[in-house]
Amino acid sequence: MVKANAYGHGILEVSKIALRAGADWLGVNSLEEGIILRKKGFDCPILIVGYIPLDGLKGAVIHDLRLIVYNFEPVDRLARICRLLQKKALLHLKVETGTYRQGIREEDVLTLIRKVQEFPELVIEGVSSHFANIEDTTDHTYAKFQLESFQRVLQILKDNNVEVPIKHISCTASAILFPETYFDMVRTGIGMYGLWPSKETYLSCLSQKRKPVFLKPVLSWKAKIAQIKKVPRGAFIGYGCTYRTTRETLLAVLSVGYYDGYDRSLSNLSYVLIRGMRAPLRGRVAMNFIMVDVTDIPGAKLEDEVVLIGEDGEDVISADELASLVGTINYEIVTRINPHVARIIV
Ligand SMILES: Cc1ncc(COP(=O)(O)O)c(C=O)c1O
Structure with a gap:
């Protein structure tokens, strides 16, 4: 995750280092951040995790930026843009599992998928979610509840023969604490910069039987x-x-x-x-x-x-x-x- 100017560290500098160190994708918040990377020649997969206003969808398609989708409104417009530009758009659904930020409700997921599937130029490449309460506590009951909700959605997809290649929910804290959250991709932010998400994550890590993770801040x-x-x-x-x-x-x-x-x-x-x-x-x-x-x-x-x-x-x-x-x-x-x-x- 290199959003927010790579957590203040410098998006261009960090992106270069992250890719050299083995990152496959870059995650940004906005269309503008995605375009900055493309204009500087970064040709790896880039996922925009933030909101793209409807009038920004064309820019995302032009620059081959992957989009997070959780509303019905962008779908028709995206399909029109893709037909016009003769390009495909790669979409990642975001599922509401209890953070109540971006995300489509569990009961609406299939309807959104069916709508996207009406258009051959739209490809559902990923399904994702985000934890609400994994950093702020050593009690991970709520995170487990969210993980179960995510798994329920994955089961619904499976039962309905919807193949989605990339499933992702993990941030730094879950990447450190819960290997069962890795799925196909991990969206690490703060940890990549050598910072702990919180004291609670550090304590939870120490209390595990596994070897603790060592993090060193990279920024002065x-x-x-x-x-x-x-x-x-x-x-x-x-x-x-x-x-x-x-x-x-x-x-x-x-x-x-x-x-x-x-x-x-x-x-x-x-x-x-x-x-x-x-x-x-x-x-x-x-x-x-x-x-x-x-x-x-x-x-x-x-x-x-x-x-x-x-x-x-x-x-x-x-x-x-x-x-x-x-x-x-x-x-x-x-x-x-x-x-x-x-x-x-x-
Ligand atoms: C959607 C999404 N994924 C991943 C992350 C990375 O989280 P962290 O910095 O805790 O690893 C964030 C950060 O806010 C995010 O919003």
């Missing part, structure tokens, strides 16, 4: 010191004067802000690493700058490298740590890094 996020200045005791730092120094302070101004994806809720809360030491944020995160206290970091100077996420010396600031400071998940921390920030592959 860095900025530079843009200015160093002495600030007197009692000075107010940044917008809103939300921090007042309690001592004479050596302050470093850093060239990163909420525009770049550094969450404004981290104001006065988080740390960065400079020369292997933690420097606390002082004042609000601004659009393009943050300020940190470097009084206790000897030698800190202009243009020093600053680690916002990643390792420096003995210490590490993880996406998970930032996520827990602002009450979100590591997924959001990394996907929010603005695409304009240069991605450098090491």
Whole structure:
């Protein structure tokens, strides 16, 4: 899964590496992401898992992008487009198994299939679903209930002689915990970037008899010191004067802000690493700058490298740590890094 700019890591960079490492397909969210890949020469199968507006269907067919289908509305239009372009469209049905996001109800699956089958230019290549509650808990009763619902649909297809070659439901957490969810394809996202879907997934993995999975985050996020200045005791730092120094302070101004994806809720809360030491944020995160206290970091100077996420010396600031400071998940921390920030592959 390289959707959302490859979880913020850089869609082109990651796609290249993923394919070289053995991925067969790429999964994107939008038509636009699919087209970006095609225009850069990626000719592997690409599945769009998000919503394609009706007026985007033509683009998907033109660029040979596989589509997830869970509505009746696109079917006629897709068939017309295919006839016009003399192309086939490869469709993956998405079944509602209890997430109540995209998906067609179990009782409507066959009707949708019969409608698609009216058109020889439409091929049902896959049937899929997605888990709702596999990361957030160590109790996987609901995931098992969804898996059973998915299996029921597969049985309905079998009983009605509907052959669908690719069945897929698994994300990272299920790929780590439940081999019975693999079927014909696994849609791994967060784990591919070396991040755990959650603490609960990690704990569930440890509690299994199998050898635990080892994940190492691949992303570091860095900025530079843009200015160093002495600030007197009692000075107010940044917008809103939300921090007042309690001592004479050596302050470093850093060239990163909420525009770049550094969450404004981290104001006065988080740390960065400079020369292997933690420097606390002082004042609000601004659009393009943050300020940190470097009084206790000897030698800190202009243009020093600053680690916002990643390792420096003995210490590490993880996406998970930032996520827990602002009450979100590591997924959001990394996907929010603005695409304009240069991605450098090491
Ligand atoms: C449809 C679909 N499949 C797979 C994934 C990958 O999930 P994960 O990143 O937990 O592996 C996602 C992520 O949100 C998704 O929406």
